[in-house]
Amino acid sequence: MLSAPGAAWDDPAAALASARHEFGEHGGVNMSIEASTTFTVMEPEIMRRIFTGELCPDRDFIYSRHFNPTVLNLGRQMAALEGTEAAYCTASGMAAISSVLMEMCSSGGHVVAPQTLYGGTHSLLTHFLPTVCNITTSFVDIMDHAAVGDAIVEGKTKVLYLESMSNPTMTVADVPKLSRIAHDKGVMVVVDNTLAPLVLSPARLGADVVVHSISKFISGGADIIAGVY
Structure with a gap:
């Protein structure tokens, strides 16, 4: 986790509780576990933009080695816990x-x-x-x-x-x-x-x-x- 100088962060439990929460695919209180290794991309232009880094990894997934919704959310929670800029x-x-x-x-x-x-x-x-x-x-x-x-x-x-x-x-x-x-x-x-x-x-x-x-x-x-x- 990369430290973020000057970031507003006082208490790890409070930061974790206030972090963005992902609900399950069908409204579950917990996020659904994404088991897919590969994701569909319906438009060639979107594929190009993903590979050039133009699109947001929060939404645009193509292969789990790059980004995966479940793992990305875990990283977000860990960054909140430690008060860091990001977590991988x-x-x-x-x-x-x-x-x-x-x-x-x-x-x-x-x-x-x-x-x-x-x-x-x-x-x-x-x-x-x-x-x-x-x-x-x-x-x-x-x-x-x-x-x-x-x-x-x-x-x-x-x-x-x-x-x-x-x-x-x-x-x-x-x-x-x-x-x-x-x-x-x-x-x-x-x-x-x-x-x-x-x-x-x-x-x-x-x-x-x-x-x-x-x-x-x-x-x-x-x-x-x-x-x-």
């Missing part, structure tokens, strides 16, 4: 995390991250990114702010990645302080807020991008794998 849904939390990091870091890039991280994220930073993408990571004690600042390499470090509440140690990061340290050095801040939805709002505290594993508290029932950023 993925197939898993790790898909969201890897998408963000590979978008923000090119070959030769550097990440600073906590020593205590969700295991999948630690593996991504330790094994996949350095060997496949030439993106390295320095792991630090996220509570030692001086060490965080020292680990940032000018001109090379692109991202300070952290968890608002770490999984599984439950360490609470000082997001405002860490964001200031990173921004003073020209580094973007990505915060995984999976364990603290409705409790913390990283975008309001200085984070540039917020990620979630929807598989945890957002889904609530341990029956969904999804992610969002």
